[in-house]
Amino acid sequence: MSLDCRDFVEQVTLFLDGALAPEAEQDMIDHLALCDGCERYLDQMRQTARALEDLPADALPGDTRSTLIDTFRSRRA
Amino acid sequence: MLHYADSMAGLPADDVLVARLRSGDEDAFALLLDGWSGGMLRLARSFVSTEASAAEVVQETWLAVIEGIDGYEGRSSLKTWVYRILTNTAKRRGIREHKVVPMSSVDDSGPTVDPSRFRPAGDPFAGHWWQFPPSWPTPEQGLMSSEVRAYLAEALAGLPERQRLVVVLRDVEGRPYDEVCELLGITAANQRVLLHRARAFLRGKLEEYYLEEGS
Ligand SMILES: [Zn+2]
Numbered sequence: 001m002s003l004d005c006r007d008f009v010e011q012v013t014l015f016l017d018g019a020l021a022p023e024a025e026q027d028m029i030d031h032l033a034l035c036d037g038c039e040r041y042l043d044q045m046r047q048t049a050r051a052l053e054d055l056p057a058d059a060l061p062g063d064t065r066s067t068l069i070d071t072f073r074s075r076r077a
Numbered sequence: 078m079l080h081y082a083d084s085m086a087g088l089p090a091d092d093v094l095v096a097r098l099r100s101g102d103e104d105a106f107a108l109l110l111d112g113w114s115g116g117m118l119r120l121a122r123s124f125v126s127t128e129a130s131a132a133e134v135v136q137e138t139w140l141a142v143i144e145g146i147d148g149y150e151g152r153s154s155l156k157t158w159v160y161r162i163l164t165n166t167a168k169r170r171g172i173r174e175h176k177v178v179p180m181s182s183v184d185d186s187g188p189t190v191d192p193s194r195f196r197p198a199g200d201p202f203a204g205h206w207w208q209f210p211p212s213w214p215t216p217e218q219g220l221m222s223s224e225v226r227a228y229l230a231e232a233l234a235g236l237p238e239r240q241r242l243v244v245v246l247r248d249v250e251g252r253p254y255d256e257v258c259e260l261l262g263i264t265a266a267n268q269r270v271l272l273h274r275a276r277a278f279l280r281g282k283l284e285e286y287y288l289e290e291g292s
Pocket residue numbers: 004005008031035037038039205206
């Protein structure tokens with residue numbers, strides 16, 4: 001293998017973004033085919049990014065919301 | 078590209094929304110307000126020092142949207158336009174509060190995975206895992222539990238600011254990478270370094286969490 005695991009883990013984000021040069025991308029694919037540890041690492045990085053999509057968001061304080069709706073009504077209606 | 082959260086929220090297309098806002102359609106405004114304010118608060122929170130201050134940034138942004146919607150030219154998506162106003166407002170306030178986030182240099186360097194997890198030089202398998210990363214439980218229906226998500230939200234708050242801004246915009250808010258470069262005034266290479274470090278840190282936190290849970 002031309003790429004070791006220590007290098008692989010540092011290139012995961014570039015790989016997921018499709019931002020690696022073709023040869024470097026092929027090295028990653030070749031490494032993945034042979035290394036279950038890095039395959040798992042890649043999958044966990046993907047899971048981490050996906051979990052972030054599901055984070056609950058705070059809501060705007062109720063009085064701020066009603067102030068904004070009132071402002072919209074008076075400015076735009 | 079429509080972000081998944083927006084398609085889920087069932088927001089109309091930009092041109093429809095903008096026309097409705099311009100004609101004073103209160104329901105359309107409320108729809109946007111409720112759909113986007115949560116994400117905007119989280120982003121604002123990365124620039125300023127308190128929750129109250131973040132809420133004011135979001136309020137100021139919406140006021141600017143109300144006043145400025147006639148001037149929106151549709152050269153970017155409506156959400157990009159709103160996020161640009163938010164980012165500029167938050168940056169100004171962050172500076173006032175002396176909480177300046179320098180975005181120009183990459184000072185984050187060094188490995189993102191503890192080097193002791195790999196075999197050392199001289200070993201026939203130098204640079205390879207001593208032990209594979211421990212596996213994680215398969216989440217039900219592909220969703221992590223609310224406890225895991227709360228833990229992740231807390232871990233997010235522990236990130237250095239520049240990394241947090243990038244990962245919040247890219248992964249939490251799903252903004253495209255060129256927009257993130259523009260909003261934060263950073264290069265694509267810089268953004269990827271910051272995003273990578275943030276994700277690697279958060280992956281490590283999840284690993285800690287699952288190890289603890291499994292023990
Ligand atoms: Zn490997």
